[in-house]
Each structure stands twice: as structure tokens, then as C-alpha cells.
Amino acid sequence: MTAMRKYLYIAVFFSGMASLAVEFSASRLLGNYFGSSNLVWASIIGLILIYLTLGYFLGGAWADRSPRFVTLYKILAWAGFAIALVPLASRPLLRLAANAFDQLQLGVLFGSFSVVMVLFIIPVTLMGTASPFAIRLAIKDTEGAGKISGRIYAISTLGSFLGTFLPVLVLIPILGTYRTFIVISMGLIAIALLGLILAQGFKKSLLYCLIPVAVILLGVFGIPGMDKTSPGLVYEKDSAYNYIQVLDQDGYMLLRLNEGQGIHSIYKAGQYNFNGPWERVLAAPYFNQAPYATANVKNIAIVGLAAGTTAREASQVFPSAAIDGFEIDPEIVRVGREYFGMDLPNLNVIIQDGRYGLAHSNKQYDIISVDAYRPPYIPWQMTTVEFFQMVKEHLTPSGVMVINAGIAPNDRRLADSLYATIRQVFPTLYISDVAGSFNTIIYATAQPTNVSGLMGNYQTLAADPATPSFLLDILAETYAGLQPAPSGGTLFTDDKAPVEQITNSMVLKFLFSGQVENLE
Secondary structure (H helix, E strand, O other), X not given: OHHHHHHHHHXXXXXXXXXXXXXXXXXXXXXXXXXXXXXXXXXXXXXXXXXXXXXXXXXXXXXXXXXXXXXXXXXXXXXHHHHHHHHHHHHHHHHHHHHXXXXXXXXXXXXXXXXXXXXXXXXXXXXXXXXXXXXXXXXXXXXXXXXXXHHHHHHHHHHHHHHHHHHHHHHHHHHOHHHHHHHHHHHHHHHHHHHHHHXXXXXXXXXXXXXXHHHHHHHHHHXXXXXXXXXXXXXXXXXXXXXXXXXXXXXXXXXXXXXXXXXXXXXXXXXXXXXXXXXXXXXXXXXXOOOOOHHHOOEEEEEOOOOOHHHHHHHHHOOOOEEEEEOOOHHHHHHHHHHOOOOOOOEEEEOOXXXXXXXXXXXXXXXXXXXXXXXXXXXXXXXXXXXXXXXXXXXXXXXXXXXXXXXXXXXXXXXXXXXXXXXXXXXXEEXXXXXXXXXXXXXXXXXXXXXXXXXXXXXXXXXXXXXXXXXXXHHHHHHHOEOOOOOOOOOOOOOOOOHHHHHHHHHHHHHOOOOHHHOO
């Protein structure tokens, strides 16, 4: 019996590990289709906690009725099997959700999310029974009850600690999200089967040996093919940071991440103006007093390199400039080199968090582009007074910062707040909308400037036959999109930056405005 109690602690450890591993895998499974906003995270964490709470109640009552090791290990075996069923059952629903997200069909979208979250109720609730069940089995007298209870919860928590890292850092990048569930399932089933064999012998446990066989078959035959059915999909992969898609649509290569709302990079050989936010970075230095020589741009930093669209365009306009591209996801860099022509000799790729990397750079730049957000969410740490102070310190005296921000119809609160925050640091700001999109670009010059600089530089460049024609188009589009200086807005600091609160409000207001279902 002593050996059984020792093995009980092993089972509790792996149950705790599996519960957190499932939670983090669920965040990736759902994030690939619904995004990774705090609304999605709150829904996942909240419902998982409710399921665990239900498991605690059931586990305590169940253990009192059947205080047997065999009962616990059977519960864990079925919990493991239910984990394996989640990706198989959710895949058609998530593909439906992906199409609904592309078309912004709210009813289908919310319905799919709700149904998929319900799929987790069985495995998570069953895993929640483990700790109270183990306590009931381990305690033989009240004298050591507190010590044993504390030990079991500590061991379970240590397992949970490992479960937070295992899927994100190891399993998902290597196997993908779906087969990560299979591995978690197999691990828990293996622990449960060994416990059953120790408790009742191999012959009585033989029937349960069919469970891992079924899970293996699910892993091999149950989840083949692409995760999504997006038109033109040529590549997909789960990295440690993102679900990555590459699409070929009418000869244009598109990079989409996670839920797929927003194109992060675009490529077509020989084309450098895609009428998006990427090329608006090229207008930045021309807000300086005219004439501003293109050769003055020696160093450029791109925070949020993605697959290198802005870097390719900048290399055409500023061929002598050295470009530092900060990108946290090495898999996106690999995709950029393979599919998006990101083989520029003047591009230095720095695989690092953008704020940290820029803060530790010993360079000063003529242009710093900040475009590291997942539409419509911009990382809060790149929106604060302290961040913009650091950016300004890395600009040359005539340097310009460019930041891409999201707007919604009749709702510019995020852009207004960014403008108000940047104004605390930079002397002159301009804001220019990108026509036909939910993007607006904020330019901040390190020295006082005037909009006449943009007009004067356009005229100077237009008179030079060596000027790329697409650069003139970009300057004209930037000028045409200029907006009046906004008033009001929330000041963002490292201590308080309610960026997602504002963005969530904007998104919900837009979704329930009645305009969504009519978008094509």
C-alpha cells in the first residue's frame, strides 16, 4: 500500500501538468481562430476554472462513495481519452469559425467558440477530481491530514508549472496544436494505466489498454490535412508564438497570423506599393524641411519586421541604408526568406522582442517604424510615454518615428490616445489615414517640422527622374490622408496603459453596430 500511495503522488503531478497543458493548448487552439485578446484569454481561463471547480466538488463526493485507487485511475484514463477527442471534435467547428471570421458572421463565430469551449468540460472536470480524490485516498487519520493535503496540492501545482511551458515551448512548435493534445492525452493515459495495473493487475486492466490504441489511431488518421481551408493556402505552421499561414492569391503572397484578421506582409516580385500601411513608412523622413536628400537616410529600424514588406520597399527607396528588423518569431523570419523575397543584403534580422531589442541597440536611426501588433491589438508596452522616450533617444536629430494604429468607423479612440501620449515626447506629430482600411499612421519628428516639408519634398522628388514613381504615389497618398490633430485621448504610461480596454470597446461597438454582416 505504501508503493500505491507513492505512485499516487506521481499521478497527481501528471494530472496537474495535463490540466495546465490543456489550458495553454486550448488558448492556442482557439487563438488561431478567434485571436489572443484578453477577452479570449479571460473566457478560456474563466471557463477552465469553472470546470476545475466542478471537478473538485465531484471528486470529493466521488471519493467518499468509492475510495479506491482503481476508481481514480479509471477517471484519469477517461480524462486522457477525452483530451484526445477535443481536436477531432473541434476541427469542423473551428474551420466553420475561420470562414465566419473572414466574413465577420457574428452568430456563427460566437456559436462556434461556445461549442468548442463546451468540449473541454469533460476532460478538465475529470482532471479536477484528481486532487480531492488523492487526498481522500492518502489520508488514513486526521493527525497528518494537513501535511498530506498540502503535499498533494504542492505536487499538483509543480506539475501545473511544468504544464505551462511544455506545450508552448516544446510540443506545439514541434508537433502542432492538434497533435499536442494527443501527446498530453497519451501521457495522462499512460500514468492512469500503470496505476490501474498496480492496483488491480494486468488482466483486469486489459480492456483499458484499448484506450491508448484508439488515441494513437486518432493521432495518425483522425486529424490530417491543413488546419484551415483558406483559399490559396500554401503553407501553415504553429510556432512558439503564432499560427502562421502563407496564402497565394492571384500571384500575391500574403502572410496571415493566428485568426487571420489582417495581412502582416505581402509580396509580389517587382511591386513596391500595395496601398497598405507598409509603404507609408517611406514617407517619414520627407516631413523634414525640403529639400531632404534621400541619401541622408543611413539607418532604419523596423519593430515588427514580419516577412519584410517594409524592408523590401525601403531598400528600393533608400538603397544605401542599413536596416535592422526586429522580429520575435524566428519561424516568421524563415517564412519571409522562403516566400517573401526577404533576402536583402542590407537587412540585419534581430530575433528579439522589439522594445527590448531597440532599447539595447547602440545605434541611432533616421527612421524607426513601430508595427508590431496583432490586429486590432497593439502591445501595450509599445504605446507608453516611456517607450516613446526610448524611441526618441534612438533617433537622429532629423529622425522620424512611424507607428501604425487601428481605427474603426466613427471611433478613433486608440489613435487619439496614442497621439496624446506621443505628443508628450515629440515636438511635431502628423496623422494620416490609409484609405480603404482600418489603419492610420502617426508620424512623430524628433525636431520641429511643418507639413510644408512634405509638400516641398514631393515637388523636389517629382523633378528628379531618378525618383521611383511609387514613392511619389506614397507621398501623395500620405498627404491626402492627413487628418486634423485630435484632441483628448488617454495618456498611456508603463504604470497604466488601458490599451486593450479601449480596443475591446472599439471592437465590440463596431461588431454590434449593424455594419459587420454587410462587409464583403
